Amino acid sequence: IWFAEATSAWMEDEVYDSINQLYTYLPNFMNNSKLSLDTLVSRDTGGGYGRWIFNRYLAEGYGQGIIRSIWERLAILSSPNGTDIPMLPVIDATLQGSGSSLESAFFSFTRKLYLRDWTTHVNEINKIPQIVPVAAYSSYPVTSGSVPAPSLTLPHYAFSYIAFSPSPAAPQDLPLFITANGGIKVLAFKKLADGSITEYQLNPSTGTITVPGFNTPGAVQEVALLISNSSSQESQNAQVSSVPPAVASGGGGGGGCFIATAAYGSYLH
DSSP: OHHHHHHHHHHHHHHOTTTOGGGGGHHHHHTOTTSOTTOOOBTTTTBTGGGHHHHHHHHHHHOTHHHHHHHHHHHTSOOGGGOOOOHHHHHHHHHHTTTOOHHHHHHHHHHHHHHOOOSSSGGGGGGSOOOOOSEEEOSSSOOTTSSSOSEEEEOTTEEEEEEEOOOTTSOSSEEEEEEEOTTEEEEEEEEETTSOEEEEOOBTTTTEEEETTOSOTTTEEEEEEEEEEOSSOSSEEEEEESSOHHHHHTOSTTOHHHHHHHHHSSTTO
16 A cells, blocks of 8 residues: 555656645655655655655666556465555565665665755755754764764664764764664765765774764765665664774773773873
């Protein structure tokens, strides 16, 4: 049912491009990204209706025919006792037939929502609202004791952003230490005042993303950390800190100050 509503809304703008009613469904989705892609239909949460933008991503990445292919695959399935057929496996199987997967596509979709590099309906991009971050920080260091705590637990195929703003107390280069379950994928974006964006990948061997030149007055607008549960697994958790976990907790052998001195050159860090 949710995919039926998402497809109906998406189709409106493909057939009647000048109407644009579908954009009114997006704010509730952008405010509720922590809910699963297939969350129940609701205008309050963006469930179903607001998920039409995932179809736009699919159509841009795989061609409009991918939406038809998903429905054609659904048509060959039987519905036991007239119950609703889960659509995520259907979408996944269709994408795998195109050399991709739902896991890969969903993460790319969440990335595009921040980059806003849409290739169709480009004159309407300004109608797509920004994702609302679940937490924003301008005081450093960011640790488990920060308010709100930089920790997220996400259901299947859900995501969130955390925003970091430069400040006099911010480090010159922003290190982000990430501890997460296997279903979590992360990516950091540095947005400059001129609107340009640079992406920074996770270093899997250290579990860190380092964003250089973060505290550059007047140049950096924000760093946004994308945290995405791009899997079918439930309750996937991610914890973020701007200092090593041992430093943040004050433990670890010789103590937090000792580790900070060894890692950064001064206990003041």
